[in-house]
Amino acid sequence: MNWFQELLANPALTEALPEAFVETLVMVGISGVFTLVIGLALGVILHVTAPGGLRPVSWLHVLLSAVINVTRSIPYAILMVALIPFTAWLVGTSIGPIAACVSLTIGTAPFFARLVETSLREVPSGTVDAARVMGSTRGQIVRKVLLPEAMPGLVASITTTLVMLVGYSAMAGLIGGGGLGRLAYNYGYQRFDTAVMIATIVIMVILVQLIQWIGDRIVRAVDHR
Amino acid sequence: MISIRDLRKVYRQGEREVVALDGIDLTVPTGAVHGIIGHSGAGKSTLVRCLTLLDRPTSGSVSIDGSELSTAADRDLLQARRRIGMVFQHANLLDSRTVLGNVAYPLEVTGQDKAGRTARARELLGLVGLEDYEASYPSQLSGGQRQRVGIARALASDPRVLLCDEPTSALDPATTDGILELIRDLSDRLGLTVVVITHEMHVVKKICTSVSLLDQGRIVEGGVLTEVASDLGSRLSAALLPLPEAALDTAGPLVEVLGHGPAADVPVSTVIKDRFGHGVRVLAGSVEDLAGVRFAHHLLALPDGAEGRTDGADAxxxxxxxxxxxxxxRTRTQVETAQGTAQDLGGAQ
Structure with missing residues (x-):
């Protein structure tokens, strides 16, 4: 059991790792909430303002669509660096998990918005027509018809987005975000501490599996189709 | 009462203008069950969308019980729509809601309290015979049951008019008859004015008191069912009272005969033999009851050479x-055309 005692004696594993794990959870948690709220709003606006939508507004749809496409075409590794001045201005610092949340949210919200738009588009037009014929207002159609009917797709999209955030948060760690990404880089890469590298990978895999498993369970519970 | 005046709908397709509705005039009196029949592309779907104002008509007017829909402002339109109950081909239920939740939906959007709408939804489910299914989801129901939920939902806001768009086209024949009987029964019990849009003459025969034929965006024939049926030679008559395919292998002149009421119960060949002394061959015949009136429809072949004689076809x-x-x-071509019309409107046997 020599190697096990060695592991327990390694402060990188006993002290830095738990701290880094919490930082990762904070990053994914905070940016996750912002991404879901902003992305959901953008996705609904995209769908509603589209030609033939509930309230077609051509210029808004084109503008929003363009902004989302531009943001999505910038690789996250570049986006997070490019956003450093903006982050410093917005939250007062460009270092740490809170600062990382800014670029994480801006990097993933447009992606989630597109997934939301796709899910909403899958609600049959006949269902929306029925709601209109029954005298629903546009707000009622969004809240009582579009979102509930698209719920299985939306939950699956949330799962995908959170998994992506876990990956991005590790990248954010490299430029001062902290978390498991930074731990793996500092110890695993720069100090050749293989144990830390492996432990980080195992934790990431478990975290992603857990998110996916919970997401799939919720999809099954809300899917009545 | 539904009143449609000179309703036109023109779509733009790039440079081209497509006239989907070309001046529809129609009055459906209160309590009537009116069928609008036409083959696909005749303008049925456009008419439905204009009646519910899902699409604004290009010109013309639609009014229900005297209140004008086509010029209503958006706010009034919500109220106006709630006076029309609509039944869709595929029911169009909300998959995320239970049966009870679906039927309560129209009451929810008008802001009725939860206890009130649950009670009303239960009452409506009783009316369509689905009281035991209130906690089921639509995906757990059969097509016919889903359509019953759709009908209950359409009645939730106490509409004066029930608009049914191909209500049975997605159902098998046995289920179709059940749904049609339900619509007819509800119309009688609740005094509803019903408009049924369909491409199947069976639906019209089964429940309608009057019918219109829609073709290329116009109503080309129409009226009370029994009157339309006895109008020998009209397209609706040919489709309402179709003859079986006849072997037209005789050389003699062909005569088409339609008797209704008491005349339908007397064998027409005997009547002719008694008067002219010669028999006739019955090439095809059918006897049907439409809206409580018996119709006997026959295609007869007179003896060869009877032409021009005092006992010829004219006589x-x-x-x-x-x-x-x-x-x-009738010429042979005319007989075949009538057969084609019947097939076209889903009335062929």
């Missing part, structure tokens, strides 16, 4: 007309 037709029948001499 037979004139005699039949005098005796309460509708009769006309």
């Amino acid at each position: 037979v037709v004139a005699f039949l007309e005098q005796n309460g029948y509708r009769a006309a001499q």
Whole structure:
């Protein structure tokens, strides 16, 4: 059991790792909430303002669509660096998990918005027509018809987005975000501490599996189709 | 009462203008069950969308019980729509809601309290015979049950008018009859004015009191069912009272005869034999009850060489007309055209 005692004696594993794990959870948690709220709003606006939508507004749809496409075409590794001045201005610092949340949210919200738009588009037009014929207002159609009917797709999209955030948060760690990404880089890469590298990978895999498993369970519970 | 005046709908397709509705005029009195029949592309879907104002008509007016829909402002439109109950081909239920939640939906959007709408939804489910299914989801129901939920939902806001768009086209024949009987029964019990849009003559025969034929965006024939049916030679008559495919292998002149009421119960060949002394061959015939009236429809072949004689085709037709029948001499082409019309409108046997 020599190697096990060695592991327990390694402060990188006993002290830095738990701290880094919490930082990762904070990053994914905070940016996750912002991404879901902003992305959901953008996705609904995209769908509603589209030609033939509930309230077609051509210029808004084109503008929003363009902004989302531009943001999505910038690789996250570049986006997070490019956003450093903006982050410093917005939250007062460009270092740490809170600062990382800014670029994480801006990097993933447009992606989630597109997934939301796709899910909403899958609600049959006949269902929306029925709601209109029954005298629903546009707000009622969004809240009582579009979102509930698209719920299985939306939950699956949330799962995908959170998994992506876990990956991005590790990248954010490299430029001062902290978390498991930074731990793996500092110890695993720069100090050749293989144990830390492996432990980080195992934790990431478990975290992603857990998110996916919970997401799939919720999809099954809300899917009545 | 539904009143449609000179309703037109023109779509733009790039440079081209497509006239989907070309001046529809129609009045459906309160309590009537009116069928609008036409094959696909005749403008049925556009008419439905204009009646519910899902699409604004290009010109013309639609009014229900005297209140004008086509010029209503958006806010009034919500109220106006709630006076029309609509039944869709595929029911269009909300998959995320239970049966009870679906039926309560129209009451929810008008802001009725939860206890009130649950009670009303239960009552409506009883009306369509689905009281035991209130906690089921639509995906757990059969097509016919889903359509019953759709009908209950359409009635939730106490509409005066029920608009049914191909209500049975996605159902099998046995289920179709159940749904049609339900619509007819509800119309009688609740005094509803019903408009049924369909491409199947079976639906019209089963429940309608009056019918219109829609073709290329116009109503080309129409009226009370029994009157339309006895109008020998019209397209609706050919489709309402179709004849079986006949072997037209005789050389003699063909005569088509339609008798209704008491005349339908007398064998027409005997009537002719008694008067002219020669028999006729019955090439095809059908006897049907429409809206409580019996119709006997026959295609007869007179003996070869009877043409031009005093007992020829003209004399037979004139005699039949005098005796309460509708009769006309037919060419072989005319018989085949009528057969095609019947097939076109889903009335062929």
